[in-house]
Amino acid sequence: MWAEFIFGQMSAAQSFRFSAATGLHRGDRAYQQDQVEIIEHPRISGSVMAVVADGMGGKSGGRKAADQVLLTARQIFERFVPAQDEASELLRQLVLEAHLMIKLTAITAEEEPHSTVAAFCVSPALACDVVHAGDSRVYHFRGTELMQRTVDHSFVQRLIDEGKISEEAANSHAQSNLLTGCLGTHADPPVALWHIEKLEFGDTLLACSDGLWHYFTPKELGAILHALPPREASEMLISKARQRARGGGDNLSLALARIDPLP
Numbered sequence: 385m386w387a388e389f390i391f392g393q394m395s396a397a398q399s400f401r402f403s404a405a406t407g408l409h410r411g412d413r414a415y416q417q418d419q420v421e422i423i424e425h426p427r428i429s430g431s432v433m434a435v436v437a438d439g440m441g442g443k444s445g446g447r448k449a450a451d452q453v454l455l456t457a458r459q460i461f462e463r464f465v466p467a468q469d470e471a472s473e474l475l476r477q478l479v480l481e482a483h484l485m486i487k488l489t490a491i492t493a494e495e496e497p498h499s500t501v502a503a504f505c506v507s508p509a510l511a512c513d514v515v516h517a518g519d520s521r522v523y524h525f526r527g528t529e530l531m532q533r534t535v536d537h538s539f540v541q542r543l544i545d546e547g548k549i550s551e552e553a554a555n556s557h558a559q560s561n562l563l564t565g566c567l568g569t570h571a572d573p574p575v576a577l578w579h580i581e582k583l584e585f586g587d588t589l590l591a592c593s594d595g596l597w598h599y600f601t602p603k604e605l606g607a608i609l610h611a612l613p614p615r616e617a618s619e620m621l622i623s624k625a626r627q628r629a630r631g632g633g634d635n636l637s638l639a640l641a642r643i644d645p646l647p
Contacts, residue, residue, distance in 0.1 A: 400510065400585065402432065404641035405614035407622045411595055411633035417446035418593050418637035419454050423461050430508030431466045433457060434639035435478075438500040438520050438593040441568070445495025449486045449568050453499050456482040471505045472577050475515035478503060479567065479575045486568035498568040502534065502591040510643060512580040512589065517573045518566035521597050523590040524580060528606040531587075537565035537574050555598060586610075588642045595636030596621060599628040614640050 410416045417439035425431035437453035439446030457478055464474050479501060486497050500518025514522045519536040535541060539562040540554035554560060565574040583589075588609045597605075600621070609617050618638055625636055 399646040401644045401646050402430070402506070402641060403614050403644065404432070404434070404639070405618045406434075406640075407618035407636075407638045409595075409622050409626065409636050411626070411629065411635050412631055413633075413635050415444075415447065416635055417450055418595065418635040419447075419450035420591075420637040420639050421454050421457070422639050422641070423458060425464065425466070426462060428466050428508065431464075431506070432641070433461050433474075433503060433505045434589070434591050434641060435501065435503040436520050436591040436593055436637050436639055438518065438595070438635070438637070439497065440499065440566070441495045441497040445490075445493060445497035446499070448489055448493070448495070449497035449499035452485045452489060452497075453478075453482045453501050453567065456485060457503065466507050471507060471511070471513040472515075472579060475503055475505060475513055475577060476575050479515060479517050479573055483567040483573045490568065496568070498563075498566050500563070500566050500593070502593075504589050504591060504641075506583065506589075506641065510583040512583055514578045514580070514589075516576050518563050519561075520591065520593045523588075523592075523597075523602070523605060525588045525590070525606045525609055526584065527586050528603075528610045530602040530606055532578065533602070534576060534578075537576070538563050561594075583643045585643055585645050588614075588640060590638060590640045592621075592638040593634075593636055595634035596625050596638050598634075599625045609640065609642070614642055 422434045435457045437450035439450030500520040502516040502520035516534040523533045524531045
């Protein structure tokens with residue numbers, strides 16, 4: 385499943401084209417527990433939020449958790465006023481409120497619903513704020529070059545940080561899916577934020593679940609995102625991930641956005 389939207393904005397200061405796309409695939413799992421959405425602000429042109437949620441916990445528990453992340457995102461973005469509210473605080477609320485609602489859902493359900501979240505919010509002035517919890521990621525590319533990415537809240541990332549294994553070895557580690565933080569657990573979730581002062585022409589943002597990034601190096605991601613428009617890039621990434629999974633692929637989801645000059 386894919387979705388796409390494009391808009392342009394012109395002002396005395398700048399003119400740009402914002403093109404974005406989402407992709408979602410069940411992989412080889414029996415159930416779809418990933419959710420993804422790009423949300424355009426209902427009142428403020430040029431204000432956009434993208435959210436990826438990778439749900440976990442039973443056949444329906446994970447989907448309920450991921451759905452709750454997206455529902456919370458829509459609700460708080462509806463209340464958001466870019467001119468007076470901090471986008472970083474918006475994203476912090478997203479993590480904490482979704483975490484609380486998932487925990488409340490668990491009280492009345494037999495499952496133990498959990499979810500990751502990876503989200504970015506772009507302002508009309510092209511400032512960008514990012515948040516994540518768990519092992520869903522956000523990447524920031526400038527052309528083909530990786531500028532920054534989120535750092536997973538996972539057991540294997542802890543081993544990488546301690547110098548015990550390499551990033552390459554982490555992908556095939558037996559406990560690569562063990563998280564040290566996410567939404568819906570007894571412990572408070574991590575709220576990892578970063579701020580990009582201003583996006584430039586040629587910049588691309590990619591939020592995705594581990595079902596996608598597991599199959600690519602940053603260099604490969606940068607090359608595909610730079611060479612293709614967002615819709616075609618999302619199709620290519622999902623197609624290649626499915627080929628490389630060889631029948632054992634997880635749910636996979638992505639949201640990507642690119643800033644280009646207006647023609």
